Amino acid sequence: MRYFVEFSYFGKNYHGWQKQPNAITVQGVLEETFSTYLRETVELTGAGRTDAGVHAKQMYAHFESNAINDLQQTVYRLNAFLPADISLKKLHQVEESAHARFEAFERSYEYWIVQEKNPFYTESAHYVKVPLDIGKMNEAASLLLDHKDFECFSRSNTDVKTFLCEVKRAVWEVREDKLVFSITADRFLRNMVRAVVGTLLEVGMGKWDLSYVKTVLNSRDRSKAGASVPAKGLYLTSVLYPKKTLSAHG
Template sequence: MPIDHQSGPGRQIVLCIAYTGTFYAGWQRQSNAITVQGTLEQALSQLLQEPVRVTGCSRTDAGVHARRHYSHFFTRSTLPADRLPYAISPFLPKDIVVLKAWDADGSFHARMQAQSKIYSYLIWNSSRPDPFWQQRSAFVPGLLDLSLMQQAARDLVGVHEFDSFCAAGSTAKTTSREILACSVDCPPTAHDLPPGFENAGLAADYGRLLRFVVHGSGFLYNMVRIMAGTLLYIGSGKLAPDSIPAIIAAKDRKRAGKTMPPQGLTLEYVRYADSRYADLALSGPQKELNNEL
């Protein structure tokens, strides 16, 4: 029998993993589909030679990615936690990586103790699709006004009842959520070569990547994807730039923009009050993302 994933004998270990969700039917274990949770549990069970059940911080949908996803499990194994990321690598596919593992005291809960989450949504805005971004972004042709999208994103910040940004099928008891920060920008891409190279400036003609980043205490079903779709409508002129407050007040899903496809969405980071369950040191793009917010 698997060790109970809420409490049990042995040690509690916390994992921080990254994955691309392109070829998975989401995070949550399913009996008839390949999922991130199921794949991770199988790898842990093979490595530790015992059945393992993992509890995750977020149940990402099919096709959605994660840069920092936290989970916990119990084990009787004596394998040092700091060796686990290396030891498990041969048992995992290349699109799932254990970045770090910690020993916990048995009281940690990856989902219940999460204070807030940061998501990003990427849009490839060009007249032509880009094969390098097709599994990590949504392709949107036509001109988008970045300044209008940036202006509108600020109206999402605050405590609101986000009924208009919640897809059908939600089981949430309340639609009230707090959005702590929002931003829309154009991050550099691999097409942006340094000045002096022959094809420097090609990206300006070829297309651009738009990034919507949102930091919130929690999110409703498809909430970030609907927010991204609403900002897209504002950027394309289908909605007025000052329409967000009225959309929120209406509490009507039909008033907001479309639900964007899953491949553009990434769970960037999850924040916990206890510093033991945060990365040793944020660096590079992730540190910059947190500084922006």
């Protein structure tokens, strides 16, 4: 039978989502825990992959398993085995064809910035002490909504078939004691959000104007965009699926 698992994690201690030799990853820890508890080999397919140090407030993966009788109790027991920085939220029994990566139609990220030294955000936000023009940053962010090819923000030598993404929302806002950038799209390229934020910060600092941002977007050249900001400020906040995907078995 096929199941979707919804979970979250704080990425500081992990070398990203994807399992790899000689590194601790979220996928590796989850697969080991699931396999031990369910007493069978479990392999997870994630909705996407996050880089080392990136966090996820909502993430999904699917896996095959023998029948699980009590999904809620299984979540409770698996959480007891998992480290404190990974938390399972829910298990869904789904159709055998359901796919955590290919059926996701929308993903959202947040990037957190603090502008005053704050010990409580040392591991969870990027500290930028230079004054920022949020209005200009939002003007630059709006340019993303009318663009389709984001090769300029993609990690070099990435093996993808297309650099096309549909960005549906991109906005900066002040939330209490932090500055948050929210972005939603149908898909994201590797390193894309961190490169976008780095570019918009250059605008906010007054180093680049909107015309240069347009030049960057049209260049398809990663070297023209801003430097990637640290992973610790990035959060995958939402992954959306068609209603039928997660409600196939109630």
